[in-house]
Amino acid sequence: MDPTVSPGPDTSFAPRYLIPCGVLAGLALGLCVTRIYTRSRPVFHLALDDYLIIVAEIFSLTGYCLACVAASHGWGHLSIYISAADQKIAFKCLFALELIWVFTIPLIRISVACSLMRFGNSRLWMWTLYALIGIQSAISTGWVILQFFNCKPLRSFWEPVSSIKCWPRDVTLVYGWFTACVFIFMDFTLATMPVKLIRTLNRPLREKILIGCLMAMGLVATIIAGIKTKTFKNVYLGDPLSTTVDSSMWAKLEELVGIIAACMPCLKAPAEKLLRRAGILSDHQDSMSMPSFVDPRHFNRNSPLGTTVTQVGALGSTQTVDVGSQQNILESLKDTKGKDGVVTRVKSFADRGSFRTYGIGSRREQDV
Secondary structure (H helix, E strand, C coil): CCCCCCCCCCCCCCHHHHHHHHHHHHHHHHHHHHHHHHHHCCCCCCCHHHHHHHHHHHHHHHHHHHHHHHHHCCCCCCHHHCCHHHHHHHHHHHHHHHHHHHHHHHHHHHHHHHHHHHHCCCHHHHHHHHHHHHHHHHHHHHHHHHHHHCEECHHHHCCCCCCCEECCHHHHHHHHHHHHHHHHHHHHHHHHHHHHHHHHCCCCHHHHHHHHHHHCHHHHHHHHHHHHHHHHHHCCCCCCCCCHHHHHHHHHHHHHHHHHHHHHHHHHHHHHHHHHHHCCCCCCCCCCCCCCCCCHHHCCCCCCCCEEEEEECCCCCEEEEECCCHHHHHHHHCCCCCCCCCEEEEEECCCCCEEEEECCCCEEEEEC
8 A cells, every 4th residue: 555645444344244233143143043942852753954054054154253253353444444364364264254255155045945845746846856866065175176276375364475376357257156146046946945845735825825935035146246246356455354354244144144145944833823913814614734745744745645635524514725745644643533423535646545533433444
C-alpha cells in the first residue's frame, strides 16, 4: 500500500459473518439435536443419513468456532492494522475453515439424498440420487485438490514466502463457476424431488402444506448458492483479511441452511403437537398421526410403492392412506381391530399377498 495514501479507519467487517451465521448456527444445532432425539425415541432408529448430518453439524460448529478465532486475531480488518503474528493465526484459521466447508457441504447433500432413497425404489429415482452423490463427491475431491495444490509451498496461504508458485487465477474462477452451477442444480433437484410424493399423499391439505413448508428450506439453499456467485469477482483480489468476509459468509449460510433443510422434515411430529395445542389441527378430522411421510420407520425401501391402507367404518365409509410399504403395514397392523368396528385392510397395486383381518362379524382371510 502506498504510504502517502490514507488506509482509512480501522473498521471490522467480521460482524457481517459472525452475527447471521451465529444465529443460524444455533438454529441448525437445535434442529439437529431435535432430529436425533425424535429418531432415537421411543425406539432407536438412526440411519446413515442421520449419522452423516451429525458429522456435518460437528464440522459446521467447528468451522464457526474457527471463524470466531480468526476474527479475534484481525479477520475483517485491514491488514495494515494487524500484526504479522495475528495475521498468521487468522489465515491459518481461514485455511482450516475453507477445508472444513469443502467436507461439510457434501455430507449435507449426501445425507439428504440418503433420506430420499427411503421414499422410492424405482430405478430412475434411485439412479438419480446415486448420480447426485457421485457428482458431489467428485466436485468435493476437486476442491480438496485445489485447496492443497493451488499454491506451493502450502504455508504461503498463511505466511509470506520469498518464492511462491500458484495456478492461474482463472483456474479457480472457472472451477468455482462450474461447481456453483452444479450445486444450484443439485439443491433444486433435492428440494423438489419430494413434491411428487407429497402430491400423491392422501392426507389433509393442511398436512400437505406443512410437509411442503418443512421441505422448502432446500429452495432457500438454492437461492443462497446463486447469490454466492456474486462474490467470485473478488477472489484473490484486494486485502485478503477484509475482502474474504462476504464470500465466506455466503458459503457458510449455504452450509447452515443446508443443515436446517435436512433436519426440518423430521420435525413433523413435534410440529403436529404444536399445531394441535394452537388449535390449528383438530384431534379427529385433521389427524397427522402415523403412517408418517417423513418417518423412516414406516418405509421399507425393498417394498414396492403404491401400497395403501383402507379403513372401513361400521357404516361402510372408507378412507384410503398411501403409506408406501406393504411389509411394514403387515408387521404393525396384522390382526388388529378398532374399537368402533373399524376394519383395517391392506392392498397393494404392485403385487398380491395375503392379509388376515377381523370383520364386524367373524374372522376372515382375504387377498389384497
